[in-house]
Amino acid sequence: MRRSLLAIVFFVALAALWGAIVRAQIWSPVLLPSPLSVWDYVVNAGRDGTLLSASIVTLRRLLSGYVIGLAIGLPLGLLTASSTFVEDTIGVLALGLQTLPSVCWVPLALLWFGQTESAMLFVVIMGTVWSVVIATDTGVRTIPPIYARAARTMGSRPFHKWTRVILPASLPYLVSGMKQGWAFAWRSLMAAEIYVTILTGFGLGHLLHYGRELNAMDQVIGIMLVIIVIGLLADKILFSPWERFLHRRWGTGKR
Amino acid sequence: MSLQEELQGPPPAKLIVDHVSKWFRQKRQTVHALDDISLKVAEGEFIVIVGPSGCGKSTLLDIIAGLEKPDKGRVLADNEPVLNPGRHRLVMFQESALFPWLNAFGNVMFGLKLKPGLRNSERREVAKFFLHLVGLEKFMEANVHELSGGMKQRVALARALAPNPRVLLMDEPFAALDAMTREQLYGDIQRIWEKRRKTIIFVTHNVREAACLADRVVIMSPTPGRIREVFDITLPRPRDFNSIEIARHASTLTAALKEHGAHATLTG
Numbered sequence: 001m002r003r004s005l006l007a008i009v010f011f012v013a014l015a016a017l018w019g020a021i022v023r024a025q026i027w028s029p030v031l032l033p034s035p036l037s038v039w040d041y042v043v044n045a046g047r048d049g050t051l052l053s054a055s056i057v058t059l060r061r062l063l064s065g066y067v068i069g070l071a072i073g074l075p076l077g078l079l080t081a082s083s084t085f086v087e088d089t090i091g092v093l094a095l096g097l098q099t100l101p102s103v104c105w106v107p108l109a110l111l112w113f114g115q116t117e118s119a120m121l122f123v124v125i126m127g128t129v130w131s132v133v134i135a136t137d138t139g140v141r142t143i144p145p146i147y148a149r150a151a152r153t154m155g156s157r158p159f160h161k162w163t164r165v166i167l168p169a170s171l172p173y174l175v176s177g178m179k180q181g182w183a184f185a186w187r188s189l190m191a192a193e194i195y196v197t198i199l200t201g202f203g204l205g206h207l208l209h210y211g212r213e214l215n216a217m218d219q220v221i222g223i224m225l226v227i228i229v230i231g232l233l234a235d236k237i238l239f240s241p242w243e244r245f246l247h248r249r250w251g252t253g254k255r
Numbered sequence: 256m257s258l259q260e261e262l263q264g265p266p267p268a269k270l271i272v273d274h275v276s277k278w279f280r281q282k283r284q285t286v287h288a289l290d291d292i293s294l295k296v297a298e299g300e301f302i303v304i305v306g307p308s309g310c311g312k313s314t315l316l317d318i319i320a321g322l323e324k325p326d327k328g329r330v331l332a333d334n335e336p337v338l339n340p341g342r343h344r345l346v347m348f349q350e351s352a353l354f355p356w357l358n359a360f361g362n363v364m365f366g367l368k369l370k371p372g373l374r375n376s377e378r379r380e381v382a383k384f385f386l387h388l389v390g391l392e393k394f395m396e397a398n399v400h401e402l403s404g405g406m407k408q409r410v411a412l413a414r415a416l417a418p419n420p421r422v423l424l425m426d427e428p429f430a431a432l433d434a435m436t437r438e439q440l441y442g443d444i445q446r447i448w449e450k451r452r453k454t455i456i457f458v459t460h461n462v463r464e465a466a467c468l469a470d471r472v473v474i475m476s477p478t479p480g481r482i483r484e485v486f487d488i489t490l491p492r493p494r495d496f497n498s499i500e501i502a503r504h505a506s507t508l509t510a511a512l513k514e515h516g517a518h519a520t521l522t523g
């Protein structure tokens with residue numbers, strides 16, 4: 001309670017500071033709109049449905065790409081951790097591609113898929129997959145071998161061992177990998193939406209892009225705020241329960 | 256199988272280790288871990304293997320458990336060759352090897368869920384029974400990190416006992432605990448063993464522990480791992496870890512270890 005109060009006070013103060021700077025007229029109001037005009041934009045765009053429909057389009061793309069990315073990345077990570085052949089091939093590839101900023105996939109996606117949903121999906125998947133592969137791989141390798149041995153003596157067969165021992169044992173790594181994958185997916189989707197104009201759906205990135213084209217700074221900042229809020233909410237809704245579970249079971253995260 | 260039968264448990268098994276040898280081949284060198292080990296263990300016998308570290312005790316237990324394969328010889332459990340791990344021979348490791356993603360109850364349930372022929376409600380009853388037996392009925396919901404070292408080993412013991420193995424293999428299970436907790440556990444393990452006869456092979460490098468627990472003590476020496484001497488300990492049970500007879504037997508064991516060129520700790 002006290003902590004959320006502190007957070008509210010902090011952000012109100014930040015907005016007040018912003019307002020004061022605008023009033024001091026150091027920069028032209030075209031470049032730095034007042035907090036109130038940004039707020040007006042957000043409220044109006046919220047009321048006429050622009051924000052909602054753009055958010056839905058964006059989140060739909062994000063979720064489908066992310067889920068596909070997980071579905072590919074998780075098994076690949078298990079494979080790289082359990083077979084040296086896969087480790088020396090896919091593993092090295094994953095390591096290399098993970099260092100590639102996801103924006104770099106945009107030109108390639110455009111050439112391969114054109115201005116389509118597939119291009120978007122491709123960019124999001126590429127942004128997600130590799131970090132999930134690496135995190136899963138690290139997680140599995142970090143598990144003390146004694147867990148698998150103990151399970152085997154109790155009659156655990158390979159499939160049971162993988163699903164009931166190896167996966168849960170690497171959960172701390174999996175969750176942080178999934179979180180990182182989510183952050184990368186989010187970033188790469190924004191990049192894709194800003195660069196790729198397509199007619200099948202108008203996402204938040206597009207609103208940001210047109211805000212710039214129209215020199216509508218209130219729109220640009222308003223959309224940025226919305227993107228931040230969605231990112232925060234997703235983090236809370238998707239990952240906080242897992243992290244709480246991990247902290248409780250593993251006894252981590254205490255200060 | 257009824258719950259009552261399940262809680263009674265099957266008869267303990269007879270074990271025969273038959274001329275077992277084991278080498279670990281590595282790039283640089285080959286370690287001769289076990290050399291021609293033969294050992295007959297009767298049903299319900301409590302065997303303690305003593306030897307300095309590196310003499311192959313864990314390797315021998317792994318082979319009996321079926322986790323490792325011998326290069327020569329074989330192991331028979333109730334006249335059946337041991338080829339794979341199986342839930343008739345459960346292992347309790349030095350570190351508790353409890354699963355941190357499960358609570359105490361979940362850990363005990365893990366092996367039970369792999370045991371066919373029981374209903375889930377019966378499994379839960381069995382798990383509760385064994386947590387009670389090791390004195391942890393109040394800690395069923397506790398997470399692994401919330402348990403002390405001694406409590407962790409108690410849960411590990413309950414987990415190993417719950418599926419009713421016929422052989423219990425214990426690899427220095429108390430080595431990481433403080434002296435007080437350990438002495439408590441010596442009492443517990445003897446009490447539990449009286450109640451639920453199992454064939455137990457218990458590994459340690461602590462001679463007093465050996466004298467306190469064993470029907471028979473097997474002395475091993477390293478490079479390569481060999482059985483050097485076997486002592487019968489016929490003291491009545493339950494035995495008091497601090498009694499003079501135990502100390503006397505322990506010094507006999509120490510002398511034997513020294514004679515075979517191995518130094519084990521007297522007190523541990």
Ligand SMILES: Nc1ncnc2c1ncn2[C@@H]1O[C@H](COP(=O)(O)OP(=O)(O)O)[C@@H](O)[C@H]1O
Nearest residue numbers: 279281286288307308309310311312313314315
């Ligand atoms: N997986 C392994 N690979 C190579 N060498 C091993 C392995 N396991 C054990 N050894 C070697 O075999 C010998 C016996 O080890 P171990 O059975 O662990 O002894 P103890 O349990 O009595 O301390 C040691 O020299 C050890 O280094």
Ligand SMILES: [Mg+2]
Nearest residue numbers: 312313314426
């Ligand atoms: Mg050992």
